[in-house]
Amino acid sequence: MTDTRQKLIETTKELLWERGYEAMSPNLVLERSGIGKGSMYHHFKGKKALASAAIQARSEELIAEFDAEFDIDLPLMDRFERYLCKPRDGLKGCRLGRLVSDISVTEDELRQPISALFTHAEQAFVQALQVAHARGEIELKADADALAATLVASIQGAFILSRAHSDPGYMDKVAQGAMQCLKASVVLR
Amino acid sequence: MTDTRQKLIETTKELLWERGYEAMSPNLVLERSGIGKGSMYHHFKGKKALASAAIQARSEELIAEFDAEFDIDLPLMDRFERYLCKPRDGLKGCRLGRLVSDISVTEDELRQPISALFTHAEQAFVQALQVAHARGEIELKADADALAATLVASIQGAFILSRAHSDPGYMDKVAQGAMQCLKASVVLR
DNA sequence: GTCTATACACCGATAGAC
DNA sequence: GTCTATCGGTGTATAGAC
Secondary structure (H helix, E strand, C coil): HHHHHHHHHHHHHHHHHHHHCCCCHHHHHHHHHHHHHHHHHHCCCCHHHHHHHHHHHHHHHHHHHHHHHHHCCCHHHHHHHHHCCCCCCCCCCCCHHHHHHHHHHCCCCHHHEEEEEHHHHHHHHEEEEEHHHHEEEECCCHHHHHHHHHHHHHHHHHHHHHHHHHHCHHHHHHHHHHHHHHHHHHHEE | CHHHHHHHHHHHHHHHHHHCCCCCCCCHHHHHCCCCHHHHHHHCCCCHHEEEEHHHHHHHHHHHHHHHCCCCCCHHHHHHHHHHCCCCHHHHCCCCHHHHHHHHHHHHHHHHHHHHHHHHHHHHHHHHHHHHHHHCCCCCCCCCCHHHHHHHHHHHHHHHHHHCCCCCHHHHHHHHHHHHEEEEEECCC
16 A cells, blocks of 8 residues: 555654664564565665655655745745744754764765755755845845855754753754854845 | 773774764774774673773864864964864764764763763853953854854754765855854954 | 565674683 | 684565465
8 A cells, every 4th residue: 555655654754863774774664653574675675765765755844844934925034033943852853964974874875855955945045145135135244155054054063962962952052143143144224 | 902992992983983873883893903802892891882982082082172273372263263164074074973863872871972072162162252252352243152052063064064965065165154154243343 | 565484694792712 | 811603683685475
């Protein structure tokens, strides 16, 4: 059934988030989903194919989520604040970003959908800044490309700090810092 | 010999950097170092103890490295620039930061030396900003704590983006962005 | 399509000779 | 202290009945 396939993907998404690629095993997926081994290998060639489908699905999901939150009719700075300061569970890590530490992900082409998500966010930020600038609404004290990458990086780094210190409060702390930096770098006219 | 012990730690540091904790195995350490299994288990109780020693050593090393680069007699902004823009191999990831994605690291107390490194850097940044502020050398447009955390997070995030895009150029891009943000947030008087 | 049984490699760890 | 041999467990994958 396509239902079985979907359940395998959902369970794999969960486990990749919790444990990353290396520490996630097909056996765990089967145990948690209650699906049998034969079913899994009927739908997917192996662990890598299963993870690939899950990562692809997660990427599409997060891109849609991003658009719903950022690509919206609000003043520029409100859009950034909405994105930067939205609630995130720092201790769990980024659903996709956490995976790039796994050697099997960066070596294979499993990283492609992760790259796509970050590219999407960066481009949306650059676009928003450039449009506002072209309209004469803002003056930029920083390069739009570099600023966009830095904002995305800040959030990813916030997850790292949260997990390192085992303190979810770092998400807000960094979000505040990033927001203050952004306000200092973008002069409204 | 204490030499064997040291070689085990050095090899483990390398492998933790390359593969993280989950994907690093004692067998790999032994193979690469040419040391026998019995030796390893003579010096260390097990994989976790070996990794713990390696992480502890790496943390001390990176703290010393940080001090040599940042805690230095230069103008404030030069010190930040020195730290933010120093050459880093983005594709390899942060020698310690990359480990917090591993569930075994964050669950156990292996994360303690990693937390210590980040705390050290954050406090040094806060200290530097506060001293300069107290001396009336700068005016701060952002909270020092939040700014410090954001700078550290940016670098960690830059590693994530570099690996996700498989593009080492993101290290410089984010460093530039962070530097511009910093300059916009810290007004020299 | 789904299940159980099984194969085979590797993992972390131990035993015991030297 | 160091080595080799080996253990029990688990990971990924396959076989083959239903």
